[in-house]
Amino acid sequence: MKRYSLKNTNDRLKKWDTNKDEHVSWSEYIAMFTGNNLPKKQQLKSDERRFDKADMNGDGLLSREELTFFLHPEESSLMTDVVAEENLEALDTNNDGEISLKEFAGDSHGKLSESLVNGVASHFTQLDTNKDGKLNKEELIPWVVPNEANTISNEAMHLLSQADGNMDHVLSYDEMVNKYEAFVGSKATHFGDLLRPNPDL
Ligand SMILES: [Ca+2]
Ligand SMILES: [Ca+2]
Ligand SMILES: [Ca+2]
Numbered sequence: 001m002k003r004y005s006l007k008n009t010n011d012r013l014k015k016w017d018t019n020k021d022e023h024v025s026w027s028e029y030i031a032m033f034t035g036n037n038l039p040k041k042q043q044l045k046s047d048e049r050r051f052d053k054a055d056m057n058g059d060g061l062l063s064r065e066e067l068t069f070f071l072h073p074e075e076s077s078l079m080t081d082v083v084a085e086e087n088l089e090a091l092d093t094n095n096d097g098e099i100s101l102k103e104f105a106g107d108s109h110g111k112l113s114e115s116l117v118n119g120v121a122s123h124f125t126q127l128d129t130n131k132d133g134k135l136n137k138e139e140l141i142p143w144v145v146p147n148e149a150n151t152i153s154n155e156a157m158h159l160l161s162q163a164d165g166n167m168d169h170v171l172s173y174d175e176m177v178n179k180y181e182a183f184v185g186s187k188a189t190h191f192g193d194l195l196r197p198n199p200d201l
């Protein structure tokens with residue numbers, strides 16, 4: 001789990017866990033919304049579905065770990081189903097339960113260059129495994145599933161920005177040596193491995 005996710009989870013737990021049992025109940029969660037801040041019914045329904053899915057042991061409370069699933073469902077393969085469902089609802093503007101190419105391209109359709117439109121269309125065709133010209137929830141899953149490569153490159157970018165002391169986006173040898181610990185200690189171990197001194201040299 002990424003560091004910022006953990007920090008975010010801890011912050012929310014502190015704020016939402018009003019009875020201080022180290023868990024967030026659904027009523028503690030909705031108590032955070034007041035007056036003008038009240039979410040729409042649809043949003044609340046979607047939150048509740050996500051809450052139930054994140055509550056892995058089904059005790060109606062979110063532990064710290066379960067709260068991380070709730071807050072960052074896109075980072076866990078256990079939550080893929082719910083993320084696909086949320087994306088489906090967000091994109092399905094005509095509410096027929098499936099995504100057309102037009103819905104998939106969204107607002108950007110018409111503003112994109114031809115090559116981008118073609119790119120979106122070919123992506124759509126790839127996802128549409130039963131070839132009915134629409135994407136259902138199952139077909140959306142490969143699109144929302146957490147991508148290991150992305151996670152690592154995000155982490156690598158984060159490390160780079162940390163190590164790049166003079167912020168010129170170029171990592172000098174000195175900067176790399178300075179932050180060596182940060183690199184090797186990183187969860188992006190592949191990235192750490194790349195930087196480990198080669199014993200044969
Ligand atoms: Ca609580
Ligand atoms: Ca639980
Ligand atoms: Ca639709």
Ligand SMILES: [Ca+2]
Pocket residue numbers: 128129130131132133134135136139
């Ligand atoms: Ca389909």
